[in-house]
Amino acid sequence: MKHLIALATALTLAAASVLFSAANAEANERYGKQKVVYHINYDGGQDDKKYRGARRNIQNHSNAVGAENMDIKVVLHGNGLGLLSQAKTNEALRGQVLELKGQNVAMHVCNNTLKGRKISYENDLFDVFAEDIVPSGVAELSHLQLQGYTYIKP
Structure with a gap:
């Protein structure tokens, strides 16, 4: 039996x-293969609900197309840096960021926001390195769209 x-x-x-x-x-x-830029420039809301929703959108997109067929960039500027700031102390959010990065999702952080808000990417943001910094979030969005990336704002 x-x-x-x-x-x-x-x-x-x-x-x-x-x-x-x-x-x-x-x-x-x-x-097929897709190039996508996700735009995050908003506060995460109560209990990081908006950030978690954005992460779910990105993950669902990757699941549907296949991570091997995706080139995903996330551009964060303004209040959107809160996602990486809150991930410093929020274990669930930190795990979600690492999960996306493990699937080759690139996080692009706006230098204008860092300077304007006096944010240290080394001390104040989770898992951000010099190569993740772009001069301007909005200019980066335009630059990526000119390279054929589809724009999505979750």
């Missing part, structure tokens, strides 16, 4: 794997 249950479980997992692979192949065929 145990062998039958094990066999049934193995067959179920194999069938699910085939269906997932077929669905993934269909999505890859439908959507």
Whole structure:
């Protein structure tokens, strides 16, 4: 009896794997390769709800198209830097940022905002390095769109 249950479980997992692979192949065929820039310049709201919503949008997009088919940039300026500021102390938000970065999602941080608000990227923001800093968030958005990136503001 145990062998039958094990066999049934193995067959179920194999069938699910085939269906997932077929669905993934269909999505890859439908959507192809994509270059996308997500624009975050707003406060996260109560309990970081807006930031978590943006992260979900990015993750769902990547899941649908396939991370290997995505080139995703996130441009943060103004109040949007709150996402990386709050991630310094918010473990859940920190994990979400790391999860996205682990999928090659690039975070571009506006130098104008850093200077204007006297924010130290090394001390005040989570997991930001010199190469993540761009001169201007809005100029970066335009620059990326000229390179063929689709603009999305979650």
